[in-house]
Amino acid sequence: MSPAIAGALARLPEYLSQHVLLSVSAIVLGCLISLPLAVVAARSAMLRGPALGIASVIQTIPGLALLALFYPLLLVLSIFTQDTFGFTFRALGFLPALLALMLYSMLPVLRNTITGLTGVDPAIKTAARAVGMTSWQSLLLVELPLAAPVIMAGVRTASVWVIGTATLSTPVGQTSLGNYIFTGLQTENWVDVLFGCVAAAGLALVIDRLLALAETGMAQRSRVRLIAAGVGLAVVIGASLLPLVGRTETHVVVGTKSFEEQYILGALIQGRLMKDGIGATRRDGLGSTVVFNALAANDVDVYVDYSGTIWANHMKRKDMPGRAAVLKNMAAWLKDKRGIAYVGPLGFENAYAFVMRRDRAEALGIKTLSDLALHARGMKIGGDYEFFGRPEWKSVVKAYGMKFAEQRQFQANFMYRAVVDGDVDVIAAFSSDGRIAQYDLQLVTDTKSALPPYDAVLLVSPRHANDGKLLSALEPLVGAIDLSSMQRANLMVDREKDKKTPEQAADWLESVIKP
Amino acid sequence: MAHAPAAAPIIAFQEVAKVYGDTAAVRGLNLTIATGEFYVLIGPSGCGKSTTLHMVNRLSEPSSGRILIDGADASTLNPVGLRREIGFVFQAVGLFPHLTVGENVAIAPRLLGWPPADIVTRVAELLEIVRLPPQAYLHRMPAELSGGQQQRVGLARALAARPRIMLMDEPFAALDPLTRDDLAADYRAIHDRLGLTTVLVTHDMTEAFLLADRITVMHSGEVVQTGSPQELLNAPADDFVRSLIDTPRRRAKRLAELMHVGAGT
Ligand SMILES: Nc1ncnc2c1ncn2[C@@H]1O[C@H](COP(=O)(O)OP(=O)(O)OP(=O)(O)O)[C@@H](O)[C@H]1O
Ligand SMILES: [Mg+2]
Numbered sequence: 001m002s003p004a005i006a007g008a009l010a011r012l013p014e015y016l017s018q019h020v021l022l023s024v025s026a027i028v029l030g031c032l033i034s035l036p037l038a039v040v041a042a043r044s045a046m047l048r049g050p051a052l053g054i055a056s057v058i059q060t061i062p063g064l065a066l067l068a069l070f071y072p073l074l075l076v077l078s079i080f081t082q083d084t085f086g087f088t089f090r091a092l093g094f095l096p097a098l099l100a101l102m103l104y105s106m107l108p109v110l111r112n113t114i115t116g117l118t119g120v121d122p123a124i125k126t127a128a129r130a131v132g133m134t135s136w137q138s139l140l141l142v143e144l145p146l147a148a149p150v151i152m153a154g155v156r157t158a159s160v161w162v163i164g165t166a167t168l169s170t171p172v173g174q175t176s177l178g179n180y181i182f183t184g185l186q187t188e189n190w191v192d193v194l195f196g197c198v199a200a201a202g203l204a205l206v207i208d209r210l211l212a213l214a215e216t217g218m219a220q221r222s223r224v225r226l227i228a229a230g231v232g233l234a235v236v237i238g239a240s241l242l243p244l245v246g247r248t249e250t251h252v253v254v255g256t257k258s259f260e261e262q263y264i265l266g267a268l269i270q271g272r273l274m275k276d277g278i279g280a281t282r283r284d285g286l287g288s289t290v291v292f293n294a295l296a297a298n299d300v301d302v303y304v305d306y307s308g309t310i311w312a313n314h315m316k317r318k319d320m321p322g323r324a325a326v327l328k329n330m331a332a333w334l335k336d337k338r339g340i341a342y343v344g345p346l347g348f349e350n351a352y353a354f355v356m357r358r359d360r361a362e363a364l365g366i367k368t369l370s371d372l373a374l375h376a377r378g379m380k381i382g383g384d385y386e387f388f389g390r391p392e393w394k395s396v397v398k399a400y401g402m403k404f405a406e407q408r409q410f411q412a413n414f415m416y417r418a419v420v421d422g423d424v425d426v427i428a429a430f431s432s433d434g435r436i437a438q439y440d441l442q443l444v445t446d447t448k449s450a451l452p453p454y455d456a457v458l459l460v461s462p463r464h465a466n467d468g469k470l471l472s473a474l475e476p477l478v479g480a481i482d483l484s485s486m487q488r489a490n491l492m493v494d495r496e497k498d499k500k501t502p503e504q505a506a507d508w509l510e511s512v513i514k515p
Numbered sequence: 516m517a518h519a520p521a522a523a524p525i526i527a528f529q530e531v532a533k534v535y536g537d538t539a540a541v542r543g544l545n546l547t548i549a550t551g552e553f554y555v556l557i558g559p560s561g562c563g564k565s566t567t568l569h570m571v572n573r574l575s576e577p578s579s580g581r582i583l584i585d586g587a588d589a590s591t592l593n594p595v596g597l598r599r600e601i602g603f604v605f606q607a608v609g610l611f612p613h614l615t616v617g618e619n620v621a622i623a624p625r626l627l628g629w630p631p632a633d634i635v636t637r638v639a640e641l642l643e644i645v646r647l648p649p650q651a652y653l654h655r656m657p658a659e660l661s662g663g664q665q666q667r668v669g670l671a672r673a674l675a676a677r678p679r680i681m682l683m684d685e686p687f688a689a690l691d692p693l694t695r696d697d698l699a700a701d702y703r704a705i706h707d708r709l710g711l712t713t714v715l716v717t718h719d720m721t722e723a724f725l726l727a728d729r730i731t732v733m734h735s736g737e738v739v740q741t742g743s744p745q746e747l748l749n750a751p752a753d754d755f756v757r758s759l760i761d762t763p764r765r766r767a768k769r770l771a772e773l774m775h776v777g778a779g780t
């Protein structure tokens with residue numbers, strides 16, 4: 001077996017168990033709400049329209065957006081309950097994913113149950129009344145059993161949808177088979193992407209077949225089929241959930257944003273913690289703002305952010321007092337305003353860095369951003385999805401009076417190729433990215449210090465801010481990673497040939513930083 | 516000639532009307548049905564027979580007038596309790612397709628919370644009564660039965676909880692003439708033996724004459740004549756009743772002639 005497939009397989013028990021737990025919970029919860037609602041709606045035409053209408057509208061919201069909506073909603077709610085009732089809950093991960101998927105599962109169950117119930121032969125309903133059934137008995141003994149195959153078909157549709165959509169719960173911090181797809185896309189590990197797709201589709205197919213068996217079992221009143229379907233479901237679900245049974249309660253959640261360097265550092269930190277006997281799980285691929293808020297809300301306990309991001313995005317500072325002063329001010333602000341503990345800088349910067357092809361920069365005589373500003377009107381600039389909306393970009397535009405002919409947004413991988421191929425003239429790259437050296441790109445220097453420094457910094461959640469054991473496990477990492485080591489580790493994951501997984505790159509990084 | 520029966524009425528309709536939108540399905544209905552009576556409602560399609568029957572156990576409610584059951588206004592009685600004391604056999608049979616023959620028959624006793632052992636005995640007994648040997652039919656599904664067999668199961672289901680009143684809406688219409696006569700005669704015997712009060716709806720005057728103690732002829736939602744078979748034969752109220760009794764009379768006459776000729780040779 002190839003190492004890529006072996007690596008993917010090793011993560012299967014964790015991802016599959018989380019995926020099944022999430023999907024099954026969402027479907028069960030969805031049915032528990034949809035079935036009674038449908039029963040009431042089937043008897044009242046007044047309720048039927050609105051119930052189906054709302055469920056249909058929910059269905060039209062893209063799955064990713066629905067999932068993303070629940071995190072801020074729950075975050076606000078958890079802050080409210082904390083302030084008002086003194087208890088709080090995790091707004092990240094399982095809960096938002098569960099609620100979004102539950103809503104997603106409702107329409108098919110609702111629609112089929114209403115269709116099934118209203119479709120029961122009126123002569124049979126009259127007979128049920130005539131033998132002296134109450135309307136409740138008629139429902140339980142006659143109408144629901146007769147509608148059962150149609151209802152089951154709805155549950156089947158819902159299950160397939162939910163299992164598929166659950167792959168989108170990775171960005172809200174819930175581990176699922178989507179982790180293969182999201183990290184695979186980010187690191188261009190197509191084996192992972194494919195593996196994730198096949199695993200999710202396979203799971204959906206198996207569950208669909210078993211529910212189909214249950215459906216025909218109900219339609220044909222075949223006890224054998226029903227039992228076979230029940231046993232099959234129990235075995236599949238039970239076996240998938242096995243890795244979760246008896247697992248030691250983990251104490252620390254390591255968060256990562258959605259790019260290679262973060263995955264590598266996440267794996268590195270997790271490894272360090274485990275080695276020191278601290279249980280740690282990872283929430284990979286979180287949005288930049290999501291992960292910061294999650295840390296403040298104790299949904300994530302450790303992650304690496306960059307000083308400039310906190311300075312500009314969270315502290316909303318526009319002044320540029322210099323590298324050391326930024327760190328000092330930032331540490332104080334984090335502690336005072338959010339209760340977050342600042343452990344220290346890792347030792348390298350991952351700053352926004354404007355880079356060009358060396359031959360082109362030399363031909364035009366561009367060395368600084370001021371030089372670049374002179375040529376900008378005839379040039380195209382590339383950035384990642386965030387860059388042109390960030391305060392750093394506004395600050396550069398203001399400081400140098402730059403205006404480009406065209407701005408283009410790229411996924412990081414494609415951005416480097418675009419500048420190498422000449423599709424754009426200059427890109428806002430990341431200084432720790434290994435590809436700057438690999439492609440021999442020329443750095444355009446920021447002489448006016450319009451861009452803040454971006455020291456990689458280790459942050460710890462308020463609830464672990466005084467956790468001596470955790471802090472002493474993390475402290476050896478402070479100042480331990482230099483820029484060229486980080487660049488090389490990043491390149492291992494980014495490059496096409498001899499591509500490594502973030503975990504392998506983390507192992508390598510661990511081996512070079514060990515004293 | 517029609518006279519009120521001697522025994523106290525178990526069912527009485529007093530000026531009952533049932534209106535759907537602006538058409539009256541029945542109107543001005545006055546009926547008294549005595550305990551133990553075998554009462555037949557007859558009339559053309561759409562004259563309101565099923566409507567009349569459905570109002571007895573409150574499957575539908577009268578638009579005006581009163582229905583008395585044992586002297587009590589039916590609208591004051593608990594409909595579920597009332598229905599459990601009244602057996603109902605449907606024109607459209609209405610067996611529960613997801614339940615076996617045995618489970619269909621057992622439904623009313625089950626709802627009344629009989630002990631399971633009693634239910635088992637009762638179901639077997641009833642299947643014997645309607646001539647469906649339990650060992651062959653108990654576990655069949657309704658879809659695996661002929662129309663006539665389904666109607667027998669419907670009859671057994673209606674009788675299960677030992678009702679005092681049986682309401683039967685064209686129960687034998689789907690049967691072949693031979694089994695129809697058989698089952699009709701069987702049922703009349705059951706009626707007598709169990710001391711039931713039966714209200715039966717039919718299109719078939721011959722059947723009415725053979726079974727009924729009293730007959731009410733309906734037309735366009737109104738009663739045309741009520742009387743014993745004898746009274747109807749001897750003194751039909753109008754041409755409509757006359758035309759109804761004509762068919763059985765002609766048949767009987769022709770049969771008598773044939774038998775006379777046969778006896779003569
Ligand atoms: N639910 C209903 N809504 C509207 N009209 C109805 C309804 N039920 C019955 N009717 C009308 O009431 C009249 C009497 O119907 P009913 O079913 O009592 O006739 P019937 O004598 O039983 O006829 P058949 O011999 O065909 O069964 C018919 O004109 C019918 O169309
Ligand atoms: Mg009728």
